Every structure is written in structure tokens, then in C-alpha cells.
Amino acid sequence: MREIIEFSGGNVAQALAEICTQAKTAAAWKAEDFQTEAGQKNSKIFILTETENNKKTVLGFCAARFVVDIAEITNFAILPQMQHQYLGTEIFTHTLNFLKAQGVKEITLEVSSKNKTAQGFYKKFKFICVNKRKNFYNIGEDAQILKLNL
């Protein structure tokens, strides 16, 4: 069984950090970063889990911060071997619906100009590029700032 639940701290943080390591182009959050983020008032981390034979596996997550009517997607990834099966679409849609219900009107996020997969994904959700930041990651990669009006 698959379900989307909220991460509010605990051991799962290690599995989330492992997804960041494996997914490579996700923000490189460590377990303690997930714990800290989950403790913030205006932060939400949704996780997608699969339970089989009483064993729960975390397949991906989507993290957002929101203040009044503005939100930012702060990190987002699906386990590499589980990508391209619309799991990203599932958890991202869930996150957008949650933000909308909070009264959010504008969502921004930052993506590397080299990350064509994620760009293709966000384009499908009708995000548009509103800005570019040169050498944003200090490794010779520019960042695109994408925005969606809900």
C-alpha cells in the first residue's frame, strides 16, 4: 500500500537523507536538516511511503515553506529506481493542493539550469522561469527561479 503522510521528525529522517544522496540533484540535506526543517512552524515535509509485508519504505518526499500567501518548494526527490512512474506527480500534486488550501497564491522554487528532468517536470505543472542566478551553486551551474501562480 502506498500513502502520503507528513514527516514530523523521527528515524525516517535517515531514509530521507539517503534519497537525497541517491537522487544527486536534490538539495543535499542530511538527516538533521530534515529534523530541523520538520520543526519549523511554516514548513511541511510530505513523504510517500510503500508498505509491503509490514515493511515500510520511503519512496520520496516534497518539502515546502510557506508564509501567508507565498510558498517555496525547498527540496523534492523520488528514489532513482522509482522515478518516471508518476510518483513525483502524485506527491507534488498533494503538496500543491495542501499549499492552496493554506491560502498560498504563489509558489517559487530553484532548479539547476542543467537539471533538464526536473525542468520538464515543473513545466508540466505550468511553472515559468522568472529569473536566473549565475553560478548559484558555486560549481559553475546557473539556477533558474521558477514560479507558479495558483
Ligand SMILES: CC(C)(COP(=O)(O)OP(=O)(O)OC[C@H]1O[C@@H](n2cnc3c(N)ncnc32)[C@H](O)[C@@H]1OP(=O)(O)O)[C@@H](O)C(=O)NCCC(=O)NCCS
Ligand atoms: C523531479 C523528480 C522528483 C520527478 O519525479 P518522477 O516521479 O520521476 O516524475 P513523474 O514520473 O511524475 O514525471 C512526470 C512528468 O515529469 C516530466 N519528466 C519526468 N522525467 C523526465 C525526464 N527525464 N525528462 C523530461 N521530463 C521528465 C515529464 O513531463 C513527465 O510526464 P510524462 O512522462 O507524461 O512526459 C525526479 O526526477 C527526481 O527525484 N529527480 C532528482 C531530484 C531532483 O532533481 N529534484 C528536483 C530539484 S529542483
